[in-house]
Amino acid sequence: MISHDPNKIEEQKQAAIDLLKRELEDLKLDLSDLQDNKDDIEAIIEDIEDQIDARGEDGEWFERASRALSANRNLLRQERDKIIKKRNAIRAIERQLFEGPKIKGSIPAAHHERIVSQRDARVASLVGKISILNQQRKIYRDCVSVYLPTFVADLDVRAQELEDAAPRAEKEEA
CATH class of the missing domain: 1.10.287 (Helix Hairpins)
Incomplete structure (x- = not known):
């Protein structure tokens, strides 16, 4: 046992x-x-x-x-x-x-040390990847919260300009 x-x-x-x-x-x-x-x-x-x-x-x-x-x-x-x-x-x-x-x-001590060092390397790698993902998430969040509303507002302004320009273009053609 x-x-x-x-x-x-x-x-x-x-x-x-x-x-x-x-x-x-x-x-x-x-x-x-x-x-x-x-x-x-x-x-x-x-x-x-x-x-x-x-x-x-x-x-x-x-x-x-x-x-x-x-x-x-x-x-x-x-x-x-x-x-x-x-x-x-x-x-x-x-x-x-x-x-x-x-x-x-x-398990033997030497093998245990090798396993621990490999585990530590994997943990460090994962921490690095998580850090990168957090940075990317922040960038995307900034894009969504800052740039997207600005972009949508610009599209709304452009759409309004096109709607206003359409009746003028019809009048000019007629």
């Missing part, structure tokens, strides 16, 4: 951090062991190659040495793959420790 109590959330975060740290230490020990295994396999490969160089490439011995060399190279490749996986796991845990553990119902 998700707890909204800040103390409980902090306790959960601390427990998650402790667990991640223990897991990180275990992975580092595993990585050290894998590195030692890799070094041992490389030493075996070098010994086999040295013996091949010393004895030559003929006979049944060479075939056994070649098979052993091939098998050890495959083991070396597998150890390297394991090392890469352990390093990736270590990086993932270090990233989680840096960002903060993910507790159900909460």
